Amino acid sequence: MCGITGSVWLRDHHRVDDALISRMTHVISHRGPNDAQVWADRSHRDASGNPMGVALGFRRLSIIDVAGSRQPMANEDGRVRMVFNGEIYNYRELRQRLQGSGHRFATEGDGESILHLYEDLGTDCFAHLNGMFAIAIWDAKQNRLVLGRDRIGQKPLYYSFKNERLVFGSELKSLAAVPGVCEQIDPAAVDQFLTYQYIPHPGTIWKGVHKLPPGHFAVLDSQGFRVQRYWDYDPSREIAISHGDAVERMRELLSDSVRMRMRSDVPLGSFLSGGIDSSLITALAGDHTETPLRTFSIGFPIADFDETAYAAQVAKHLGTDHTRFEVTPDAIEILDKLVWHYDEPFGDSSAVPTWYLSELTRQSVTVALSGDGGDELFAGYDRYRALWLSQKIQRLFPVHRAPGMGLIQRLPDSNRRNSVVRRGKRFLEAIGQPTVRRYMNWLQIFPESLRASLYRDDFFAELPDEDPVAFLESAWERSSGRDLVTRASTADVLSYLPCDLMTKVDIASMAHGLEVRQPMLDYRVVEFAASLPVRYKFRGRRGKLLLRDAFGDRIPASIFTRPKMGFGIPIANWFRDEFRDLLGDTMLAPDAKIHRFFRPEAIAALVAAHQSGEQNHGYRLWSLLILETWMRQTQGV
Structure with a gap:
């Protein structure tokens, strides 16, 4: 590396x-x-x-x-x-x-x-x-x-x-x-960044x-x-394979992928979040070590963002040599470091815990295995379930036209990551749209209408005619003819995975001289997962079925049924508390660099709506703060 x-x-x-x-x-x-x-x-x-x-x-x-x-x-x-x-x-x-x-x-x-x-x-x-x-x-x-x-x-x-x-x-x-x-x-790159929280390749x-x-x-x-x-697999093609053969092939491929990634002449360990993917990778890695595998998890003092208890449960079950780090994220302290290392605006706030986990893990090992890719390949995200459910509801009756929808949309947002109100509002905002646009609604940071209200007239005039959503639509079309869950997961493999997750992990880990290896992303596993009938991966609003069927005996059964938490930070709270002064000194300041693109009064309105609790603009404000910090670091801009 x-x-x-x-x-x-x-x-x-x-x-x-x-x-x-x-x-x-x-x-x-x-x-x-x-x-x-x-x-x-x-x-x-x-x-x-x-x-x-x-x-x-x-x-x-x-x-x-x-x-x-x-x-x-x-x-x-x-x-x-x-x-x-x-x-x-x-x-x-x-x-x-x-x-x-x-x-x-x-x-x-x-x-x-x-x-x-x-x-x-x-x-x-x-x-x-x-x-x-x-x-x-x-x-x-x-x-x-x-x-x-x-x-x-x-x-x-x-x-x-x-x-x-x-x-x-x-x-x-x-x-x-x-x-x-x-x-x-590039003005188009700014528009793409606000849409995706990253700038898609090749730009x-x-x-x-x-x-x-x-x-x-x-x-x-x-x-x-x-x-x-040079690589052009066909995600529109579904193979005919029995469930038993799929299970056996899954065991062979992932086990071999882990085996190959255990080759190292320096100390090697594994990230362990307590989720399905990292737990499976850790279990399979243990087959190739003579001593207990070193495992690492990171916890935060806010319960909604700490899943280390699950990691400890898996570590005990597998007999690993486990280390739990606990940190109080200080994004103000590492903000400039993050922006400098990522080189261009990158708005995924989970870069913060990834940074801390990489920094602390590197004190013990030089190589770490990770479970990245499991959600995209085996339909693990909540948004796949939302897409599946919205399609079923939409076939029965047009919910987006129901009385009271406007009232629901005006309900105040919650700071809690998985609050019913927050998830329900996002679901209802998207349900009446065409399928790929509906999916984009769950992905995008700033929707088109909000971006348009933010942009200065002269900046808007610089933007090309191409819609930023075209990047996702192109990836979506690669699996033409398949079911919606397969099309969404394929689009993520071709867009979100390389542009967001891989960028996040590479930069955060290499900033500390740590190599991260991702066995789920062996191209043989990727091609096999893409070719499978969706019923082997997703059914009845549950995903990752094939992983459970192939490896259910390797980790505690409760890991397969617990709610998914993700890898986040309390970004909404920060902008109401410790980031309040920082906002005033940066993107709300009269000399803010982002005023070159955005109307100051529109930025101020976003901040006010968030800090009053009327709306949760946490991720949007984080993206704007990242862009402002990047522009301040970039001399002559």
């Missing part, structure tokens, strides 16, 4: 000198505290004899082959070089195959398998990798740079191709170190700077720069 960066330039006056590639590498030193290397070839010429050059930078967090596997790594004749962030879990199997075809290995690490696989297969190599990765390969034989990102988007990779120079990196801050790259805020907050989408590779050569998909 590491950080990578680099550049290729096609004209000598755009070259990256030693000082610049060192800055690009140093600024992501938190991703790799164990080693730093740079390499450059500034004497290279293209096929026409024109001067060109390449520079690669690498920061290492040593996990496998700790004493070796330094990067940038070269093949036998030195004409192919690579930097790589992530883990290749099937590297031992690939190594045997490659040695059999004559390749000589100089290290014991997982990265060298990529290098030799590329020599044999070129860009087809990515389809043979089982892992999480962001890869850059300089091929002097063909005068080209190849970038590749894993199928699910667990590892980030940003790039910009301007003025015949490509720059790339694991984090945006590497690109921002290059003059002329991160210059103009970023900066014009001309992009995220390489999951399951894609990019090539820069004499033909120009192009991006191409």
